[in-house]
Amino acid sequence: MQEISQRQEQIMIQRLSPRQILLMKLLQIPTIMMEQRINEELESNPALEIDDKNDTKEDKSEDNTNDILNEKMDDNPANEENENGNDMEDWEEYLRDDYDDYIPAANNQNADEQNEKINYKESSYVSGDSYQEDLIAQLNMMPLQEEDKKIATFIVGCIDAGGYISRSSEDLVNDILFSMNISTTAEHIEHIITTVIQRLEPIGTGARNLQECLLLQLQHIQPPTPESSLAQRIISKYFNDFTKKHFNKIKSALKCDDEEFERTINYITTSLNPKPGESSAYADEVSMVTPDFIVTIDERKHKLELTMPKSDLPELKVSHRYQQMYDEIKSKNSMSETDRRAAMDFVKQKLNAAQWFIDALSQREQTLYRTMSAIMNKQEEYFFTGDEMKIKPMILKDIASIVEADISTISRVVKQKYVLTPYGIIPLKFFFSESLTTTTGEEVSSHEIRSIITEAINNEDKSNPLNDQDLCAMLNQKGYKVARRTVAKYREQLGYPVARMRK
Numbered sequence: 480m481q482e483i484s485q486r487q488e489q490i491m492i493q494r495l496s497p498r499q500i501l502l503m504k505l506l507q508i509p510t511i512m513m514e515q516r517i518n519e520e521l522e523s524n525p526a527l528e529i530d531d532k533n534d535t536k537e538d539k540s541e542d543n544t545n546d547i548l549n550e551k552m553d554d555n556p557a558n559e560e561n562e563n564g565n566d567m568e569d570w571e572e573y574l575r576d577d578y579d580d581y582i583p584a585a586n587n588q589n590a591d592e593q594n595e596k597i598n599y600k601e602s603s604y605v606s607g608d609s610y611q612e613d614l615i616a617q618l619n620m621m622p623l624q625e626e627d628k629k630i631a632t633f634i635v636g637c638i639d640a641g642g643y644i645s646r647s648s649e650d651l652v653n654d655i656l657f658s659m660n661i662s663t664t665a666e667h668i669e670h671i672i673t674t675v676i677q678r679l680e681p682i683g684t685g686a687r688n689l690q691e692c693l694l695l696q697l698q699h700i701q702p703p704t705p706e707s708s709l710a711q712r713i714i715s716k717y718f719n720d721f722t723k724k725h726f727n728k729i730k731s732a733l734k735c736d737d738e739e740f741e742r743t744i745n746y747i748t749t750s751l752n753p754k755p756g757e758s759s760a761y762a763d764e765v766s767m768v769t770p771d772f773i774v775t776i777d778e779r780k781h782k783l784e785l786t787m788p789k790s791d792l793p794e795l796k797v798s799h800r801y802q803q804m805y806d807e808i809k810s811k812n813s814m815s816e817t818d819r820r821a822a823m824d825f826v827k828q829k830l831n832a833a834q835w836f837i838d839a840l841s842q843r844e845q846t847l848y849r850t851m852s853a854i855m856n857k858q859e860e861y862f863f864t865g866d867e868m869k870i871k872p873m874i875l876k877d878i879a880s881i882v883e884a885d886i887s888t889i890s891r892v893v894k895q896k897y898v899l900t901p902y903g904i905i906p907l908k909f910f911f912s913e914s915l916t917t918t919t920g921e922e923v924s925s926h927e928i929r930s931i932i933t934e935a936i937n938n939e940d941k942s943n944p945l946n947d948q949d950l951c952a953m954l955n956q957k958g959y960k961v962a963r964r965t966v967a968k969y970r971e972q973l974g975y976p977v978a979r980m981r982k
Contacts, residue, residue: 498835505843506891511769513792520836526801526829527836530794610642610756611635617679630655630663631675634685642684642756643692644672683755690718696751706746709735713743721747724979770899772851774862783862785855787848788899795840797833801826846884850892851907853881858910865902870926872914915965918958928959929969936975946978 508516521527614635618628633655637646646654648665655661655668676685682699686692697711713721717729730740773786805826808819855862857877860869875893879886893907912925932950939945945953947970951963975981 498839501835502839502842502846503888503891505839506846506888507894509769509895509897510771510788517792517795517840521795524829524832524836526798526826527833528796528798530796610640611638614638614679614684618675621675623675626661627671627675629659629661630668631671633659634668634672634676635679638676638685638756640756641754642681642686644676644685644687648672681752681755683752689722689753690714692753692755693747693751705739706743709733709739709743710747710751713747722980723977768897768904770904771847771896772898774855774898774900776863776901783855783859785848785852787844795833795837797830797837801830801833805830846882846888847892847896849882850878850884850889851896851898853878854907854910857881861910862900865900867926867930870910870912870924872922872924873911874913875911916960918960923959925969928954928961928965929973931957931959932966932969932975933973936970936973936981939981941982944978944981949978 505516521529615632618631618635621628623631634644634651637651637654638644648668651668652663652665655663672685677695679685683692683696686695693714694711697707697714700707703711712733713729717732720729726740726744730737733740735743770788773788775784775786776782777784805823808814808822808826811819814822854873857873858870860871861867875886875889879889882889893911896907897904898907914922915925915928916922931954935945935950935953947963947967950970951961951966954961954966
């Protein structure tokens with residue numbers, strides 16, 4: 480019989496406070512969406528107001544707020560739980576960053592001057608976000624449980640411009656727990672993808688690869704035609720041979736005549752859409768993307784200057800009326816002690832939330848500025864020349880060490896953020912790439928390899944295109960140590976098919 484014993488154990492656990500979670504969420508929001516987020520906060524919290532610069536009570540109001548927020552509430556367990564974030568244990572495995580440990584210092588004094596030089600709104604460009612908007616509109620018309628709808632909406636946000644889901648179900652489970660605090664399983668994610676996402680239009684949306692995308696479209700054709708039935712057999716059983724154009728091998732296996740096979744191949748290539756997200760129905764529907772940063776070149780001083788566009792976001796303050804309300808409740812003897820304490824807790828909670836939001840907005844701007852400054856300095860040669868070959872190898876960890884932040888913080892800063900450069904508007908993720916080593920021991924960015932591959936394919940003899948081994952040999956000859964499979968990966972990322980399909 481196993482002996483049962485008790486023992487004490489001391490462990491250290493890091494928990495996220497509500498203000499840390501608030502900052503984490505604000506970091507992810509691009510500038511163009513911040514106004515909407517601020518308006519949502521103004522509507523939900525009456526203790527938060529737009530700051531009127533003519534308000535003479537501003538200074539007094541600020542001091543009073545600090546007094547209230549610092550006041551002890553006589554061992555109120557509700558306050559302790561809110562402050563320590565004890566209901567956030569599920570986040571511990573995914574977040575290890577204490578945002579209060581660092582507050583980057585921004586130097587944005589020349590913002591107004593730079594905004595006079597560059598009208599960044601006129602430089603905005605378009606992005607096909609309307610595809611996701613249409614998918615979400617379709618989701619809203621489906622009879623889904625609330626949690627399933629949230630999960631499905633999150634998955635839609637992970638669909639790329641081509642209409643594909645590139646993340647695995649296991650990764651989505653972690654992402655959903657991390658971002659939404661919803662615990663689910665890979666099996667449930669798979670069920671939602673196949674029964675909800677893949678039923679959205681255009682058909683083929685939500686596929687994990689090209690084969691699944693084409694099969695979804697073929698399975699949707701009712702009643703099946705001779706061409707769609709044969710096409711389904713080809714794509715499901717002989718897809719690898721189909722992509723390599725081994726047509727004789729497929730015809731022999733299926734025992735079909737040349738005319739029937741030719742009709743079917745023509746049906747596949749003309750009737751099916753390999754990228755449902757890029758269909759013409761969405762190509763004309765565009766939305767504006769506004770840069771979060773502006774990098775300019777001071778020709779006289781030969782240095783780069785970084786500014787953040789002067790936005791129309793309102794200045795916020797804590798409501799003076801709510802502070803007065805707190806004092807009135809505190810001195811109100813006509814209320815019972817229980818009611819008075821409950822009312823004071825409610826008002827203080829709103830005041831807390833208002834002050835935290837104001838502080839988080841300020842810290843968000845400072846964190847964004849310092850992160851972009853580190854990227855700009857790291858990729859200085861590119862910003863001076865616009866030459867992709869000058870981009871240095873750089874990963875999130877590199878910037879995180881400079882900014883003295885967690886990698887997850889940098890990841891959230893980079894997500895959906897854009898910088899206006901003399902060469903156009905560029906997503907921040909563009910500057911991050913893996914490193915490769917040359918025969919001389921020098922580290923180069925994968926951007927450099929991609930540029931060479933692009934130039935080689937564009938200038939190749941189309942009657943005898945370069946295969947991956949040819950490209951690999953060419954790169955090795957130039958001093959780049961890359962394997963053939965690496966070349967194949969970069970070629971696919973650049974959107975070039977295999978050599979036989981480039982003839």
